[in-house]
Amino acid sequence: MPQRQISLAPADATTSETLRETLLARFAAIRAELKVSEVFPPEVEAEAQAVAGQPLERPERDETALPFFTIDPATSMDLDQAMHLERDGDGYRIRYAIADVPAFVAAGGAIDSEARRRGQTIYCPDKRVPLHPTVVSEGAASLLPGEVRPAFVWDMRLDAEGEGTSAEVYRAMVKSVERFDYVAVQEQVDAGTTDERWVILKEVGEKRIRQEQLRGGASLPMPEQEVHLGDDGNFTLEFRPPRTVEEWNAQISLLTGMAAADMMLHAGVGILRTMPEAEHHAVARFRRQANALGAPWPAEQGYGDFLRSLDRANPKHLALIYEATALFRGAAYTPFEGDVPEQVEQAAVADAYAHVTAPLRRLVDRFGLVICEAISSGSEIPAWVREALPLIPGIMKESDRRAGAAERMCADAVEAAVLSPRAGETFSAVVVDRDEKGVEVQLLDLPVVAKAKGSGELGATIDVRLESVDVSTGQVRFVVA
Incomplete structure (x- = not known):
């Protein structure tokens, strides 16, 4: 990509x-x-x-x-x-x-x-x-x-x-x-x-x-x-x-x-230029983002066909294509001389x-x-x-x-x-990932994915409050409302 x-x-x-x-x-x-x-x-x-x-x-x-x-x-x-x-x-x-x-x-x-x-x-x-x-x-x-x-x-x-x-x-x-x-x-x-x-x-x-x-x-x-x-x-x-x-x-x-x-x-x-297939965790996370942005990804559809099916006149669908890079991890440059490498695709x-x-x-x-x-x-x-x-x-x-x-x-x-x-406003968002530090959310009215302090179920729609913004460091702080 x-x-x-x-x-x-x-x-x-x-x-x-x-x-x-x-x-x-x-x-x-x-x-x-x-x-x-x-x-x-x-x-x-x-x-x-x-x-x-x-x-x-x-x-x-x-x-x-x-x-x-x-x-x-x-x-x-x-x-x-x-x-x-x-x-x-x-x-x-x-x-x-x-x-x-x-x-x-x-x-x-x-x-x-x-x-x-x-x-x-x-x-x-x-x-x-x-x-x-x-x-x-x-x-x-x-x-x-x-x-x-x-x-x-x-x-x-x-x-x-x-x-x-x-x-x-x-x-x-x-x-x-x-x-x-x-x-x-x-x-x-x-x-x-x-x-x-x-x-x-x-x-x-x-x-x-x-x-x-x-x-x-x-x-x-x-x-x-x-x-x-x-x-x-x-x-x-x-x-x-x-x-x-x-x-x-x-x-x-x-x-x-x-x-x-x-x-x-x-x-x-x-x-x-080699790259393995997308990891299961990345695919599951992307499916949650797709649901959040109103474009469910059918289980039987390949990701290439799914991405092509999105409406590029729709800002939410464009945001989803933008976030699809999460599926493209592990790319590497693979040199060889003599034996062909195991990973060639x-x-x-x-x-x-x-x-x-x-x-x-x-x-x-x-x-x-x-x-x-x-x-x-x-x-x-x-x-x-x-x-x-x-x-x-x-x-x-x-x-x-x-x-x-x-x-x-x-x-x-x-x-x-x-x-x-x-700053201080509350936004609707969908939980696309989580760990011990909090959740990662996709805002519904802005093409923004951000971390938020708090908890939530994967795929759930929640409210998050923007507590602070610092452009000089690029840091934003959300908390689950």
Whole structure:
């Protein structure tokens, strides 16, 4: 599942400026606490400036005649992926260009060392802290429109049902001719566009979703948590449903990751993104949340089908999708060389899967891309990649921990800001979990899950009183009324 996102709307009311500043200060304090550095060491910036002007290598193959295009959020500058879609008989041919980060990052160099320390880009509501210096990630390596860039090109063919039939990957120079954002593309689709790019993207996206359903997967894009400032000067918390174009685009990335995993498994070397099935306790807890939010989960229905059945125009259902991450625990990076690991499947994808489509934002993808290109071309995997394989899981585990902590702590701060004017009020809630310290409740009129001091039966509807709120620490204190 993709990471949650939180957007912070600009303040337009003087009465809330202090609260907003407190919230921004909290985000900065979270980054400091987690040692998320917002600046790069001088030697890293110096190396980045040098390679931005002169990459370490340029592929000989030229694919600049292919009119690649990108689809990303409107404000993104670190463009990892560009695509070219066409029909192939009664099937499809997809060429998916991924930013060639190894062309700008020398193994063992200053950028490489710093990237291994960071692990991934960290997202906070007010800013993002990048994996690589922006002169590379948002400039020289980014697949910006009109610019010729080195890339790993995945050439994949699908049959009429959207099932992959072949895949290869090679390095080439590419050129994105046009940049799109999700809003603009969705508007074209909704207006009934005849642009063949969007017609094919829709066909492939929907067929790949159907293939996922047949496998029992559940890789729904997460709704974005948005914070708005109302006319009354108070913050409100809402969820924006993912656009269908985002889901179709995500399916192209998933297709590539599955092709990468297949290559690695057949070659007997690589690094997979693995995840076990959801634990019984997490499933039971989520069922209680579903009941609390008016969307009971039938016992005979798989969680993928259940999540797809939810109405994403319903704020409560969106909140439930948001909380579904509780089912996706235990994800790990599993390297192997020789014997295939016992756990190869990623439960949400319901297939073997590897991360290779976001090298500008995630360390492991750089190594996965080099492995797959070597396998595809029949060449030797570089020694620096093989040497790093045993180290990457530890790096990524720590990085995931830091990114997850930043996400949770920022979400807590946002929820505290939303609740701050309501201290002393009583809320209806459903008990979704409990332990010796109290209960965990899902509020019924806000998309908030919180701890409360007191007791209650699992699944019971109770009243909880908001005793105190501290935005500067992100702490809220509820008690069972």
